Amino acid sequence: MAAKSQRNVPKAKITNDSVTNDSVTNDRTASQGQWGRAWEVDWFSLGSIIFLLLCAPFIVYYFIMACDQYSCALTGPVVDIATGRARLSDIWAKTPPITRKAAQLYTLWVTFQVLLYTSLPDFCHKFLPGYVGGIQEGAVTPAGVVNKYQINGLQAWLLTHLLWFANAHLLSWFSPTIIFDNWIPLLWCANILGYAVSTFAMVKGYFFPTSARDCKFTGNFFYNYMMGVEFNPRIGKWFDFKLFFNGRPGIVAWTLINLSFAAKQRELHGHVTNAMVLVNVLQAIYVIDFFWNETWYLKTIDICHDHFGWYLGWGDCVWLPYLYTLQGLYLVYHPVQLSTPHAVGVLLLGLVGYYIFRVANHQKDLFRRTDGRCLIWGKKPKVIECSYMSADGQTHHSKLLVSGFWGVARHFNYVGDLMGSLAYCLACGGGHLLPYFYIIYMAILLTHRCLRDEHRCASKYGRDWERYTAAVPYRLLPGIF
Ligand code: NDP
Numbered sequence: 446m447a448a449k450s451q452r453n454v455p456k457a458k459i460t461n462d463s464v465t466n467d468s469v470t471n472d473r474t475a476s477q478g479q480w481g482r483a484w485e486v487d488w489f490s491l492g493s494i495i496f497l498l499l500c501a502p503f504i505v506y507y508f509i510m511a512c513d514q515y516s517c518a519l520t521g522p523v524v525d526i527a528t529g530r531a532r533l534s535d536i537w538a539k540t541p542p543i544t545r546k547a548a549q550l551y552t553l554w555v556t557f558q559v560l561l562y563t564s565l566p567d568f569c570h571k572f573l574p575g576y577v578g579g580i581q582e583g584a585v586t587p588a589g590v591v592n593k594y595q596i597n598g599l600q601a602w603l604l605t606h607l608l609w610f611a612n613a614h615l616l617s618w619f620s621p622t623i624i625f626d627n628w629i630p631l632l633w634c635a636n637i638l639g640y641a642v643s644t645f646a647m648v649k650g651y652f653f654p655t656s657a658r659d660c661k662f663t664g665n666f667f668y669n670y671m672m673g674v675e676f677n678p679r680i681g682k683w684f685d686f687k688l689f690f691n692g693r694p695g696i697v698a699w700t701l702i703n704l705s706f707a708a709k710q711r712e713l714h715g716h717v718t719n720a721m722v723l724v725n726v727l728q729a730i731y732v733i734d735f736f737w738n739e740t741w742y743l744k745t746i747d748i749c750h751d752h753f754g755w756y757l758g759w760g761d762c763v764w765l766p767y768l769y770t771l772q773g774l775y776l777v778y779h780p781v782q783l784s785t786p787h788a789v790g791v792l793l794l795g796l797v798g799y800y801i802f803r804v805a806n807h808q809k810d811l812f813r814r815t816d817g818r819c820l821i822w823g824k825k826p827k828v829i830e831c832s833y834m835s836a837d838g839q840t841h842h843s844k845l846l847v848s849g850f851w852g853v854a855r856h857f858n859y860v861g862d863l864m865g866s867l868a869y870c871l872a873c874g875g876g877h878l879l880p881y882f883y884i885i886y887m888a889i890l891l892t893h894r895c896l897r898d899e900h901r902c903a904s905k906y907g908r909d910w911e912r913y914t915a916a917v918p919y920r921l922l923p924g925i926f
Contacts, residue, residue, distance in 0.1 A: 486668045494671045547630030558693040567597035577740040584749035588658035589835035599736040624705035639759035650674025673754025695761040706773035720781040723872040724772045727795040781874040798864025805850035805858035812846045821849040831909030854919045859891040
């Protein structure tokens with residue numbers, strides 16, 4: 446595992462200062478440049494990884510098949526098989542296979558996104574006030590490299606959606622229900638891409654890595670495949686796997702998929718329900734926020750800590766577009782119309798969750814960008830100065846924010862995200878468990894992320910991190926966890 450953190454930590458001493466930023470005395474005990482992802486794999490991690498590699502594709506299939514064949518009743522297939530009403534082979538026989546049309550559509554879709562990503566430098570930052578796009582720098586990697594990125598996701602999202610609406614209202618090249626109508630055949634295409642890109646990234650990491658110093662090999666094939674070998678695999682100077690796969694086939698697709706589900710609901714039931722509108726609007730806010738803040742995303746765990754393997758490659762191609770959109774899919778089969786108080790409650794929960802998510806993330810981003818020379822909740826922020834070492838032996842200095850939401854809990858941004866996630870699920874009413882998968886998954890993902898991130902930060906910052914945990918004792922919810 447990564448380098449151990451130091452012991453015998455003095456208590457945090459943080460005070461408010463009206464003139465300058467406060468900082469806790471720092472003994473500059475940087476950890477030894479081994480703070481990226483694990484070098485050795487314990488049995489629990491290995492077991493979880495093999496479980497996920499084997500089961501995750503079937504979990505996705507099960508959810509989508511349950512909607513297709515059992516109107517989203519998750520227990521339907523199990524009950525049918527247990528009572529002998531159906532065999533696995535019957536269910537499989539009713540599952541639509543991959544089709545030429547789906548393969549063409551998917552190829553066209555991915556090619557279009559690749560072109561938007563690689564061939565169209567960002568122009569949005571030239572006319573949208575406050576938007577940061579164009580060429581931007583990522584965080585320092587464990588090997589001490591700083592990558593440059595072409596940030597043009599907002600532009601890609603806008604052009605893609607412009608084309609979608611132009612087609613729906615003017616051009617009529619294809620039906621807006623096209624995604625729903627080919628949903629399972631497209632699942633096979635997404636799987637092919639997900640496996641292909643993860644396998645390619647693994648081979649590339651071994652034989653022609655972009656930055657060899659940032660590769661990590663654990664000696665365990667499954668771990669390397671799942672969690673990735675290369676940190677920032679690229680083709681050429683600009684095609685960055687992590688930025689492209691997470692953003693484009695994953696997140697640009699998210700809002701299009703929801704729009705297609707809304708179109709299908711209208712086609713089948715004659716109208717679009719308020720629940721479908723809420724899911725479309727709340728998730729669109731989250732997606733647009735992601736692209737508006739794509740530069741900020743360069744500093745999140747996905748980009749600046751995770752290596753690119755099956756977890757990100759397959760996850761972005763299959764898990765994200767198929768399971769993050771379950772609410773919209775469910776509403777095609779169950780056109781829930783919420784009472785006004787229920788709808789308003791869902792909207793408020795979603796908006797308050799979004800507010801916490803955005804403000805917390807913004808506070809950290811602003812704090813880091815200005816090196817602490819900013820106001821958080823109207824005051825000079827409290828700071829813990831820290832240092833760490835990259836693999837090249839260089840010592841770097843950084844700061845941890847102890848004010849605003851980062852003084853309430855160490856990952857309060859996750860709480861906002863969880864509130865938003867719960868709102869999407871509650872929009873689907875109480876008829877079935879399936880749409881609640883998202884909040885269950887996000888709760889597990891983000892709790893695990895807290896632990897994973899804290900392990901990494903403890904390795905990276907040593908005693909300085911322990912000062913932070915002493916100053917802000919709770920991870921997610923003050924007094925609880
Ligand atoms: P964070 O944005 O919380 O970033 C964690 C990193 O921030 C740490 O590794 C550390 O990095 C730095 N940091 C931690 N504490 C402090 C502090 N007090 N002051 C300054 N810097 C600090 O985590 P994520 O990247 O996981 O999440 C970003 C957002 O994305 C979250 O809001 C999350 O909810 C969302 N998200 C959504 C997912 C989804 O599937 N919908 C999945 C994952 C995340 P450093 O090494 O730079 O110090």
